[in-house]
Amino acid sequence: xxxxxxRERFGDKVKIDKNxxxxxxxxxxxxxxxxxxxxxxVLYMLIVVHRPPKFELNYIFSRYQDQEIIQIKVxxxxxxxxxxxxxxxxxxxxxxxxxxxxxxxxFRDHPDLRRILLPEDWPGHPMRKDFVVTEEIxxxxxxxxxx
Amino acid sequence: MKVDDAVPxxxxxxxxxxIFITNxxxxxxxxxxWGRANSLWxxxxxTSCCAxxxxxxxxxxxxxxxxxxLFIGDSPRQADMIFVSGTITKKMAxxxxxxxxxxxxxxxxxxxxxxxxxxxxxxxxxxxxxGIDRIMPVDxxxxxxPPRPEQFLDAVKVLQKLINENKTxxxxxxxxxx
Amino acid sequence: xxxxxxxxxxxxPATHGVLxxxxxxxxxxxxxxxxxxxxxxxxxxxxxxxxxxNSFFPNVDKLEYVSALNxxxxxxxxxxxxxxxxxxxxxxxxxxxLAEIQRxxxxxxxxxxxxxDLGNITVFTWALRERELLMDIVEKIxxxxxxxxxxxxGGTEYDLPEGFDSMILPVLDRLEEKVNKDYKAxxxxxxxxxxxxxxxxxxxxxxxxxYGITGPNMRASGxxxxxxxxxxxxxxxxxxxxxxxxDAGDSYARFMVRIREIQESIKILRQAVRALPKGNYIxxxxxMFKIPPTEAFVRQECPRGEGxxxxxxxxxxxxxxxxxxxxxxxxxxxxxxxIKGARVADLFTIIASLDPVMGExxx
Numbered sequence: 001x002x003x004x005x006x007r008e009r010f011g012d013k014v015k016i017d018k019n020x021x022x023x024x025x026x027x028x029x030x031x032x033x034x035x036x037x038x039x040x041x042v043l044y045m046l047i048v049v050h051r052p053p054k055f056e057l058n059y060i061f062s063r064y065q066d067q068e069i070i071q072i073k074v075x076x077x078x079x080x081x082x083x084x085x086x087x088x089x090x091x092x093x094x095x096x097x098x099x100x101x102x103x104x105x106x107f108r109d110h111p112d113l114r115r116i117l118l119p120e121d122w123p124g125h126p127m128r129k130d131f132v133v134t135e136e137i138x139x140x141x142x143x144x145x146x147x
Numbered sequence: 148m149k150v151d152d153a154v155p156x157x158x159x160x161x162x163x164x165x166i167f168i169t170n171x172x173x174x175x176x177x178x179x180x181w182g183r184a185n186s187l188w189x190x191x192x193x194t195s196c197c198a199x200x201x202x203x204x205x206x207x208x209x210x211x212x213x214x215x216x217l218f219i220g221d222s223p224r225q226a227d228m229i230f231v232s233g234t235i236t237k238k239m240a241x242x243x244x245x246x247x248x249x250x251x252x253x254x255x256x257x258x259x260x261x262x263x264x265x266x267x268x269x270x271x272x273x274x275x276x277x278g279i280d281r282i283m284p285v286d287x288x289x290x291x292x293p294p295r296p297e298q299f300l301d302a303v304k305v306l307q308k309l310i311n312e313n314k315t316x317x318x319x320x321x322x323x324x325x
Numbered sequence: 326x327x328x329x330x331x332x333x334x335x336x337x338p339a340t341h342g343v344l345x346x347x348x349x350x351x352x353x354x355x356x357x358x359x360x361x362x363x364x365x366x367x368x369x370x371x372x373x374x375x376x377x378x379n380s381f382f383p384n385v386d387k388l389e390y391v392s393a394l395n396x397x398x399x400x401x402x403x404x405x406x407x408x409x410x411x412x413x414x415x416x417x418x419x420x421x422x423l424a425e426i427q428r429x430x431x432x433x434x435x436x437x438x439x440x441x442d443l444g445n446i447t448v449f450t451w452a453l454r455e456r457e458l459l460m461d462i463v464e465k466i467x468x469x470x471x472x473x474x475x476x477x478x479g480g481t482e483y484d485l486p487e488g489f490d491s492m493i494l495p496v497l498d499r500l501e502e503k504v505n506k507d508y509k510a511x512x513x514x515x516x517x518x519x520x521x522x523x524x525x526x527x528x529x530x531x532x533x534x535x536y537g538i539t540g541p542n543m544r545a546s547g548x549x550x551x552x553x554x555x556x557x558x559x560x561x562x563x564x565x566x567x568x569x570x571x572d573a574g575d576s577y578a579r580f581m582v583r584i585r586e587i588q589e590s591i592k593i594l595r596q597a598v599r600a601l602p603k604g605n606y607i608x609x610x611x612x613m614f615k616i617p618p619t620e621a622f623v624r625q626e627c628p629r630g631e632g633x634x635x636x637x638x639x640x641x642x643x644x645x646x647x648x649x650x651x652x653x654x655x656x657x658x659x660x661x662x663x664i665k666g667a668r669v670a671d672l673f674t675i676i677a678s679l680d681p682v683m684g685e686x687x688x
Contacts, residue, residue, distance in 0.1 A: 042537035047635050047648045058635075060622075064534065064548060067556045091537040094658045117363040117687060118274070119238050126273055127371060133273050138266075141281050142237025143244070191338045194365055195684050196390035196471060198342075199434075206453040221338055239335065239343065239364045246336055268384055271375060272368040293471050 003070075009035060022073045026082055029074060033085050036061055040070065043085070046095040048103050050129050053078045055105060059085075081106040102127040119147040176313070183227070183253065184307040186215040190226035192246070194233025197260040197293045201232050204296040214303050223249040228306075230299075232259040234267070236274050240282060247283055255315060257302055258285045261292045268292065284316040328356060333672070335364050341438070341676065342683030344657070353668055358661045365687040373647040378404060379612055381644075383474050388649070389685045390471065392431035394423045394463075395627045397476040402558075403634045404478050407621040408614075413605045416480040417559040422597050423466075423475075425590045429500070430459050431628040432583045435680050439580065440512065442677040443521060448511050455503060458496050465492070478614075480607030490598050497591050504587055513581065522576040526663055526675035529574060536659040540630030540652050541586065542679060545571045545578040552626040566593050576678040615642055629653055629680060651685035 003016050010032065015022045023032065040061040047058040059072045076082055084107035086092045096107045097116040104125040107113060114120065122145070124131055161169075193201055205211045205218050220226035223246050235243060247256070258279055261267035266277030279285065286309060287302050309315050328351040335343040343364035349356045369388065373381055385400045386393030398420050405412065437452035460470050465486055467473035475482055486492075512518055533543050543550065551568045553561045569585035571578035616638040624633035630652025637646040656679050664675055 041534055044537065045633060045635065045648065045650045047637075047646070049637055049646050060635075064550060067552075090535045091655060091658070094654070117366045119363075126368070133271060133371070133375075137273050138271065138277060139281075140237070141276055142240050143282065145237065145241070147238075192336060194343055196387055199390060199471060203453060203457075207450050208454065208457055234365065234367055236364060236366055238366070242335055242364075268387070269367050269372070272372055274366050274368050295470070 006032075006035070019069065020071045020073060026074050026076055026080075030083055030085070030088075032072065033059075033088055036070065036072070037088050039063070040068075043089040043092045043095065044069065046092065046099060048099050048105065048127075050103065050127070052129055055103065057082070057099075057105075061089075076105075081108055083108050084110040086110060101125070104128070119145050121146055177311075180311050180313065184310040187227050187255070187303065187306070188217055188220045188225065190220045190223055190229045190246070190250070191218055192229055192231065192243075194235070194239070197232035197262075200293045200296055201230060201259070201299070204299045209296040209300065211299075214300065214307075216303060224251065226250055227253070228255040228257065230257050230259055231263055231279055234262040234269060235276050235279055237276060238274075240276055243279075244282060253315075255287075255306060255310075256283060256285050257287045257289065257306065259289045259299075260294065261290060264288050264290065286315050327351070331669070341681060344676075344681065344683055344686075346660070346672075346676075348664070348669075348672065350669060355664050355667050355669060355672065357665055360657055360660050362657065362683070362686055365683050367688065369688045370647055370649065373644050375643070377613060377642055378616075378644065379478070382476065383472065386472050386474065387684060388651070388688065389431075389627065389629070389682050391434050391682060392427040392628050393472055394427045394475065395625070396632065397474070398424060399623060399625050399627075399632055399634055401476045401478055402625070403621050403623045403636050404616075406623055407616050407619055407636055407638060408478070408610075410479060410608060410610070412480055412608055414560075415602050415604045415606050416608075418597055418601050419481055419485060419606065420476075421559050421561070421564075422594060422601075425594050425597070426459055426463065428628045429587055429590050430456055432587050433459075435583055436508070436512070436580075439677045442673045443518070445511065445518075448508065451503070451507065451511075455500060458499070462493060462496065477607065478610050480605075480609075482607075484606050493594070493598060497594060501588070501591055504584065508584075513577075513584065519577065522580065522674060522678070523573075525576045525671050526667060526678060527574050528659075528663055532659060532662060537655045538630070538652075538659060539655075540626075540628075541582045542579060542630075542656060544569065545582045546574040547572045552624065552631055556624075558625060560597075564593050564596050576674055579678045579680075613642055615640060624650075627652060629682065629685075630656075649685075649688055651688070653681040653683075653686045657681050657686055 003019065003021070006014055006021060007016060013024055013028050014032070015024070023029065041063040042061070043059065044062040045060045049056045054075055054077050057074045057076070060069055062069045082105065084096055086096060087109070093111070094116060096110055097113060099105050100107065100113055101115045101117055102125060203209065211218065229247065229250070231243070258264060262269060262275070263279045266275060269275040270277060276282070287306050289298055289302050291298060328349050331348045331350050333346040333348065335345045337343070345361040345364070346358055347361070348358040369384060372384060382397060382400065385396050388396050433452045433456045437449040440448035463473055464470050467475035528542065528546050530546050530548065533546050533548065547570065549568060549570045554568060566589045569582050569589065571582055618638055618640050621636045622633065624631055632652060633650040635648045636644060639645040660679070664672060667675060
């Protein structure tokens with residue numbers, strides 16, 4: 001797909017490399033995603049990579065007529081939060097809940113942000129790089145959890 | 148010379164009444180064990196891949212009906228034993244223990260697959276229990292990942308032998324200590 | 326009088342796994358509900374960062390445990406794309422043959438479980454009997470019934486056994502005869518079955534596009550899309566097959582799409598077995614290897630929809646981040662909207678016709 005229209009519209013806030021768009025600032029995310037929603041139908045995947053001390057979020061969008069995809073990259077630091085896109089793409093609700101569950105990223109304006117795969121009183125966020133699986137965690141039976 | 152008849156180390160010949168009562172008790176236990184061993188109804192419980200092999204065990208090629216193992220027990224109040232098949236995670240452990248405590252005694256447990264013996268393929272995961280004998284008493288273990296359906300027949304035969312010799316862990320009086 | 330909350334809990338008769346559905350019910354109609362998952366979360370993605378690349382193959386085929394070889398093919402493809410190597414033509418044909426065999430096996434379990442939830446035990450025993458014939462073939466090829474760890478990077482571990490065409494062609498003839506004649510009278514031309522499934526659980530095109538549902542559920546609502554046709558991988562562009570599409574969007578249409586897919590897969594298998602070339606079956610790589618820092622993204626057509634994997638490496642012998650996209654995750658997300666307005670006795674028909682497998686929802 002021709003990504004030149006992104007360069008015309010947003011100038012030098014984005015950097016283009018094959019079909020990957022890298023945003024320079026996380027505040028432009030909502031405007032770029034609204035422009036994407038005119039051409040693409042659905043959020044396909046959301047991938048979070050932890051490179052301490054930063055998180056790198058990759059959003060992949062796709063559509064139903066043909067096989068085009070587009071990938072958008074944003075970088076945020078460990079202690080910030082980011083806006084949620086579930087008002088524009090409805091399939092992003094459960095993906096963002098899973099990112100909060102595994103990594104601890106808080107999405108502002110999400111309708112229902114709580115844990116999805118682990119019980120609600122599980123201590124910690126397991127997919128971070130500083131969560132090491134020790135012997136005590138392996139032998140814990142989990143009968144004292146309430147949920 | 149006094150005769151102390153309450154000393155436990157003394158040998159005393161049993162009377163006719165005692166012989167009669169002991170033999171009748173043994174005979175009744177044998178009949179009840181034969182009845183329990185030949186009509187074990189399992190609870191339909193399965194979480195993941197080993198449950199597919201349990202479905203094949205209940206179908207027609209390897210027949211579960213020939214040993215009296217009918218899969219009618221959809222409710223735990225009407226089941227005798229439980230095949231715990233599939234990985235048990237920490238979120239699921241409390242629900243499994245609740246279902247086990249709702250079954251009436253005497254009840255028996257069979258652990259199916261490598262995930263339930265010692266954690267299996269997922270031994271270094273943060274959310275899987277390594278072996279369910281940390282939370283409940285187990286009678287028979289079936290190794291394999293997943294085991295063949297014919298191994299389920301073998302396990303039921305071993306369990307029947309244990310019931311007839313009165314060597315199970317869960318029994319008439321409930322579970323003994325782990 | 327008011328609404329009550331009905332809890333269909335995680336301990337269920339063992340067909341669709343551990344899914345918890347809290348439905349709000351008033352008299353006999355369902356007003357909505359809430360779905361809770363996570364009872365089978367085994368932490369596959371964290372284990373992928375702790376094992377070597379080749380040691381992760383046994384874990385991948387416990388993801389979708391009724392059709393394991395499709396996900397092994399996907400994981401091997403993403404490793405080959407990151408390394409940048411090619412596979413020989415005989416290996417491509419072997420992978421197509423195995424993928425189509427596993428697709429037929431997955432649809433046969435769907436027919437059996439769907440019948441059992443409706444009370445039809447006859448078709449459950451018939452479908453499992455046909456599945457045993459195909460499982461014998463998979464056991465002769467690879468040694469394992471449900472978990473064949475048969476794929477390697479660059480090809481497959483062993484070659485196909487001798488006399489493979491005389492093993493598989495009689496089985497396909499028998500399958501075709503049973504699906505076209507015997508199953509008709511008990512399922513899709515039976516008036517009781519039609520009364521219970523027509524008009525139940527309608528999935529509209531807008532709901533499909535809103536939630537990102539793919540696979541046979543999408544094709545039963547009128548959208549024609551199949552990754553084997555629009556983005557052909559391996560040798561699918563030289564084989565001749567159709568894509569079945571229905572319009573109604575109810576449970577009967579979802580059942581019919583899967584019956585037609587079995588017939589199309591039998592056609593593909595006959596062509597592929599006849600055109601199998603001779604030669605090398607693997608492009609051999611060392612057991613422990615390193616991958617330079619890249620990102621790789623591959624998607625393929627699994628029996629339940631479009632599956633995808635995204636791999637991030639950093640130059641070592643283990644993966645840095647592996648993300649798995651499963652198609653049933655999006656189907657289960659849309660469930661509270663599909664069951665609105667149905668009756669309580671139809672709830673199990675709707676859940677069974679959407680065909681989720683909890684091993685890939687929770688990973």
